Amino acid sequence: MEGVDHLAHERNKAGFDVEHMKIVWAGSRHAFDLSDRISRLVASDPVFRKDDRTMLGRKELFKNTLRKAAHAWKRINDLRLTEEEGYKLRFFVDQPAFTDLHWGMFVPAIKGSGTDEQQQKWLPLAYKMQIIGCYAQTELGHGSNVQGLETTATFDPATNEFVIHSPTLTSSKWWPGGLGKISTHAVVYARLITNGQEHGVHGFIVQLRSLDDHSPLPGVTVGDIGMKFGSGAYNSMDNGVLRFDNVRIPRNQMLMRFSQVTREGKFVHSSVPRQLVYGTMVYVRKTIVSDASTALSRAVCIATRYSAVRRQFGSQNGGIETQVIDYKTQQARLFPLLASAYAFRFVGEWLNWLYTDVTQRLQANDYSTLAEAHACTAGLKSLTTSVTADGIEECRKLCGGHGYLNSSGLPELFAVYVPACTYEGDNYVLLLQVARHLMKTVSQLGSGNKPSGTTAYLGQVKQLLQYRSDVQKAEDWLEPNAVLKAFEARAAWLSVACAENLSKFTNPEEGFQALSADLAEVAVAHCQLIVVSKFLEKLQQDIPGKGVKQQLQVLCGVYALFLLHKHLGDFLSAGCITPKQGSLANEQLRSLYSQVRPNAIALVDAFNYTDHYLGSVLGRYDGNVYPKLYEEAWKDPLNESIVPDGFHEYVQPILKQQLRNARL
Amino acid sequence: MEGVDHLAHERNKAGFDVEHMKIVWAGSRHAFDLSDRISRLVASDPVFRKDDRTMLGRKELFKNTLRKAAHAWKRINDLRLTEEEGYKLRFFVDQPAFTDLHWGMFVPAIKGSGTDEQQQKWLPLAYKMQIIGCYAQTELGHGSNVQGLETTATFDPATNEFVIHSPTLTSSKWWPGGLGKISTHAVVYARLITNGQEHGVHGFIVQLRSLDDHSPLPGVTVGDIGMKFGSGAYNSMDNGVLRFDNVRIPRNQMLMRFSQVTREGKFVHSSVPRQLVYGTMVYVRKTIVSDASTALSRAVCIATRYSAVRRQFGSQNGGIETQVIDYKTQQARLFPLLASAYAFRFVGEWLNWLYTDVTQRLQANDYSTLAEAHACTAGLKSLTTSVTADGIEECRKLCGGHGYLNSSGLPELFAVYVPACTYEGDNYVLLLQVARHLMKTVSQLGSGNKPSGTTAYLGQVKQLLQYRSDVQKAEDWLEPNAVLKAFEARAAWLSVACAENLSKFTNPEEGFQALSADLAEVAVAHCQLIVVSKFLEKLQQDIPGKGVKQQLQVLCGVYALFLLHKHLGDFLSAGCITPKQGSLANEQLRSLYSQVRPNAIALVDAFNYTDHYLGSVLGRYDGNVYPKLYEEAWKDPLNESIVPDGFHEYVQPILKQQLRNARL
Numbered sequence A, B: 001m002e003g004v005d006h007l008a009h010e011r012n013k014a015g016f017d018v019e020h021m022k023i024v025w026a027g028s029r030h031a032f033d034l035s036d037r038i039s040r041l042v043a044s045d046p047v048f049r050k051d052d053r054t055m056l057g058r059k060e061l062f063k064n065t066l067r068k069a070a071h072a073w074k075r076i077n078d079l080r081l082t083e084e085e086g087y088k089l090r091f092f093v094d095q096p097a098f099t100d101l102h103w104g105m106f107v108p109a110i111k112g113s114g115t116d117e118q119q120q121k122w123l124p125l126a127y128k129m130q131i132i133g134c135y136a137q138t139e140l141g142h143g144s145n146v147q148g149l150e151t152t153a154t155f156d157p158a159t160n161e162f163v164i165h166s167p168t169l170t171s172s173k174w175w176p177g178g179l180g181k182i183s184t185h186a187v188v189y190a191r192l193i194t195n196g197q198e199h200g201v202h203g204f205i206v207q208l209r210s211l212d213d214h215s216p217l218p219g220v221t222v223g224d225i226g227m228k229f230g231s232g233a234y235n236s237m238d239n240g241v242l243r244f245d246n247v248r249i250p251r252n253q254m255l256m257r258f259s260q261v262t263r264e265g266k267f268v269h270s271s272v273p274r275q276l277v278y279g280t281m282v283y284v285r286k287t288i289v290s291d292a293s294t295a296l297s298r299a300v301c302i303a304t305r306y307s308a309v310r311r312q313f314g315s316q317n318g319g320i321e322t323q324v325i326d327y328k329t330q331q332a333r334l335f336p337l338l339a340s341a342y343a344f345r346f347v348g349e350w351l352n353w354l355y356t357d358v359t360q361r362l363q364a365n366d367y368s369t370l371a372e373a374h375a376c377t378a379g380l381k382s383l384t385t386s387v388t389a390d391g392i393e394e395c396r397k398l399c400g401g402h403g404y405l406n407s408s409g410l411p412e413l414f415a416v417y418v419p420a421c422t423y424e425g426d427n428y429v430l431l432l433q434v435a436r437h438l439m440k441t442v443s444q445l446g447s448g449n450k451p452s453g454t455t456a457y458l459g460q461v462k463q464l465l466q467y468r469s470d471v472q473k474a475e476d477w478l479e480p481n482a483v484l485k486a487f488e489a490r491a492a493w494l495s496v497a498c499a500e501n502l503s504k505f506t507n508p509e510e511g512f513q514a515l516s517a518d519l520a521e522v523a524v525a526h527c528q529l530i531v532v533s534k535f536l537e538k539l540q541q542d543i544p545g546k547g548v549k550q551q552l553q554v555l556c557g558v559y560a561l562f563l564l565h566k567h568l569g570d571f572l573s574a575g576c577i578t579p580k581q582g583s584l585a586n587e588q589l590r591s592l593y594s595q596v597r598p599n600a601i602a603l604v605d606a607f608n609y610t611d612h613y614l615g616s617v618l619g620r621y622d623g624n625v626y627p628k629l630y631e632e633a634w635k636d637p638l639n640e641s642i643v644p645d646g647f648h649e650y651v652q653p654i655l656k657q658q659l660r661n662a663r664l
């Protein structure tokens, strides 16, 4: 059966041009070609195999990661890959490694916060990997609250050095990836003290290990913080612990782009506007949003293909059984996630634009859009990572028992993904930031401050509070404006209702604390509106390819109406729709599911994932699931011997015993 | 600091008598004493330590499991424990093992479906563990659809034997726990064929391995199906694959309580009513419901204690920071789960009563309540396991970054728990069974068939559709009847609305398929109503202990109003409450959270879990989290050497290289 495409009949059903959809998904012809080429390169290289990954013990797994990282570096150099290609290659290797932090956090931190001089000194070393660095911010006692970090950097004018010190147990650096066993250097965040005065938290380049024999430098205690969620998953990463016992570094290793300590120990701000750091935050978070769409689409691809292969019940007279993808409950769980993957893709694309826009404005000293851009990326990071984490687990459940096997790929995908809800800003802490921005925007409405960007709709708050949907039959919900206005009206109503409740408190901060659970919901509603509106905007564009745009319209409808159904209480409370209109939306949703059904396989084929990248027997392109599941099973170490280790010692004596005392 | 109780100030705040609450949680003084005694016994035994579990490779972990199982058996015999005590001991060992299936499925299957003669022959062997058995139903191709199993058992009158055979790859048995490496016997479910005729699926006792050398018998292929979700977790279990090549067993090894094959090969039904099998299903599912409350309470206990230890933000002038448990978002995520744990406990208690009731009725040949009891246990299994699985992960997220460490205990708890959503009936398949029962009940309302048990409220459907809540201020929602009626009205309305939509289809089965996503929601609403109503009934009882009942009233309110807020759209669509009343419910919910807050630690102390059973550094009773986290980290195998394996081979060459070709 090798070589047979068991899903060919599904692929033939598709009513749109998959090749065009691949380009839409990738974002451009160039992006498609790049991903396609590099993912095949990785897939065909035996060093990058990963099917055995979850069976490796921690040390073997870590060694395997070092091997892959070295090989990736070699390939990048041998093939003279560009920076973009190199990034893609590491991405498709798909195994968290110290290099992620070196390239993704250490280098950008120096670029973002180092002076020109510092960049000239350190970046070439980092680019050539003559030093390897990590990003050491979080401590045992403080993550979300960066201002609470306890590590100190005290300037000693006598020697022109900073003394880096961990004064308490809770000040131990804790979590930085790449720190535990590999990094030679770190950007360490510490409380700056000069002349007995504190000046807040700043970054310092600190060497941790000898470049000769890799042993920790005097005063440095460093190690790995232990196993994390899952087998495989993030255990390939050496998240680390780090303590300093009065470690001295030269003054010029404080990252001094925004503020400096002079030779005399004077703390001064530079002329570079601090707001520039927001640019980096927008950058990092836009990456997280597009990674969310990638992770979610991967899980959806596996669950969709397997749902078309899996048959259960419904055979009449010994005939063939129903594909589980034909069950409406299966569709109602799966298709909204498929739609979300596409929705997140497009909002990620829009964030690329936003990033460019913000950067250009920053260069022109225009900070007017910054607060809104910052809030909106924070919110989208929170929304998309939460939905993706839950969505991966739902996809696993959609695969029934077999989804629980590591060979399904889903357990590891979940385990490796979930920390995205926590790092780069805990999702609830971020939602509250968004809510703060919204409340501020609402409170300033009277003062003539016109809200802009993603909060522009709040400018029409009066009309929105009056808005009554005119939907009369199910298909009316296909009208983009019907959807958009309802989402705007809901978000506006929630904001205003919360603002009113807030105004009852004499102490606004107390009010904010008391109502924060509601405020988080307001923020979610606002972010969902952003995603819906960016999807609708995408559909305004010219999208070539037979049936491609129509499919995206269907998915957009699924995304929006699924949310409307899920949060119906908001919409009804806002008064913008009636219960009858709510049930029409649900009716329309059912009909959209039927339209997705014949296109489902092609819609996940459009992600263009190799079987290597998917890493799932259930999600194989050819649908040849059962023989391969069977094959995989026998590779487990337990199957190396017929009689397992421990049997003779522990089980045989029981089987052979003559029980005297048992009461059972 | 060893020996200091860092949570003492929290314990002092409690406004109720924890010792009494412990009895309420356990169900009785006897149950409390039993759990308390056995859990301490296990905790103090070094063989049962489990803190190193996630660091073991598959083979080591499996061997460790065999060791624990043997030791547990020895302790049970040495201490002459009763069956109940023995069960508890295995429970607190807290590591899935072949013995779970032996005692939990193999023995009950023989008891339930074997004739008296068969029980006399096999049970003594099983009780003494002279044979070890498992339950082999699921196949590679069929799980939910048991009638679709492909394994055959063909009667051969010439030899008076059944020939057990796996005709296809997909007929391979797949998943049975204990099968892969340990079981000597299995109850195998297969399609019975006599005289060329099929007679559906039946159970057969089949010996798989030699009792001499444990090698598989001729014609038997058996092995482990490979690694599953997580490190540790279910990987201690040898879920197995099994194929038969025309394996012969004596005729008397078919389980013949309900139907028989005669010496001549005639298939006959016995006089024992088939309905008796439902008793077993109710039994198994009631256990799953109480296990759900256990798993959820464990996660909640960890997250609650850690939330009281963890401080982040909010320090004024260098003062102490806010405990994260004081943030309202944290409370709004955590306290409903705390309330759910209690709610599930009480519904589990009620299921004990239901089981006794059903059993007594069965003995009296009264099958009238069976369908309802069956539907309700199916639904409660689905509801409680789904909420628990999601709840554990939410608790993990509530612990921020540190929840991602295995030493938090939460990753493993999640990984070991989630299959409960799939085994013993996939949760969606079960919901649809409930929905079928509800639709049948509604359709028979006209015919004078009075609905009973948990569907009794549907007898008042007319009044419920007219019901309008009279809540006028937030506290009115504390009235048990206000809550109960709203939940009844919502469930009734959803049922009726679905029934009306169904009636539009000429083919009812087609209608059921088309509307199944809505039907699943109806089933959920019905099950939530059951949980709410059983909680309220519990509060009707006399509950001794200072403040105990009051606390439970608060938790019941949290449970109900949280659900009302979450599913507000249903309630508003039903018209039983107004948007204003919905927002009053939310206001009351906020105030209930504040009432839970000072009691939170005591409420989780009432679970009476040992630190051993919790298995979490974050959930330690004494709250001494940070030093212990730090200690645990150093135990990781990666920390055995300063320079990790693979460094010299793979990383050092990079650090030392002279790059020639890099374009970067």
Ligand SMILES: Cc1cc2nc3c(=O)[nH]c(=O)nc-3n(C[C@H](O)[C@H](O)[C@H](O)COP(=O)(O)OP(=O)(O)OC[C@H]3O[C@@H](n4cnc5c(N)ncnc54)[C@H](O)[C@@H]3O)c2cc1C
Pocket: A101, A135, A136, A137, A138, A141, A142, A143, A144, A145, A174, A175, A176, A177, A234, A239, A419, A422, A423, A424, A425, A426, A427, A428, A429, A432, B310, B312, B313, B324, B327, B328, B329, B330, B397, B398, B399, B400, B401, B402, B404
């Ligand atoms: C896999 C992984 C990799 C990481 N890599 C790095 C790295 O390379 N470098 C690095 O420096 N760090 C790293 N981190 C650390 C990460 O940045 C922190 O874990 C993250 O910032 C969350 O902080 P925390 O753990 O302190 O959570 P906490 O803030 O302790 O959160 C605990 C709970 O409190 C709640 N909470 C906290 N504050 C508030 C508030 N004000 N209002 C309401 N609720 C609140 C949260 O919502 C959460 O539920 C990593 C973490 C992980 C898991």
Ligand SMILES: Cc1cc2nc3c(=O)[nH]c(=O)nc-3n(C[C@H](O)[C@H](O)[C@H](O)COP(=O)(O)OP(=O)(O)OC[C@H]3O[C@@H](n4cnc5c(N)ncnc54)[C@H](O)[C@@H]3O)c2cc1C
Pocket: A310, A312, A313, A324, A327, A328, A329, A330, A397, A398, A399, A400, A401, A402, A404, B101, B135, B136, B137, B138, B141, B142, B143, B144, B145, B174, B175, B176, B177, B234, B239, B419, B422, B423, B424, B425, B426, B427, B428, B429, B432
């Ligand atoms: C850890 C673990 C231990 C187990 N132990 C045992 C054991 O000891 N012995 C044993 O015999 N088995 C065991 N099993 C197997 C288990 O009983 C099955 O996995 C379970 O019955 C689910 O069946 P499935 O895997 O075929 O799921 P499927 O039925 O294939 O489910 C796949 C998807 O299809 C959907 N679906 C299926 N049918 C319908 C329908 N009619 N309508 C709507 N949707 C539908 C489901 O909701 C799900 O989303 C175990 C499984 C696990 C994970």
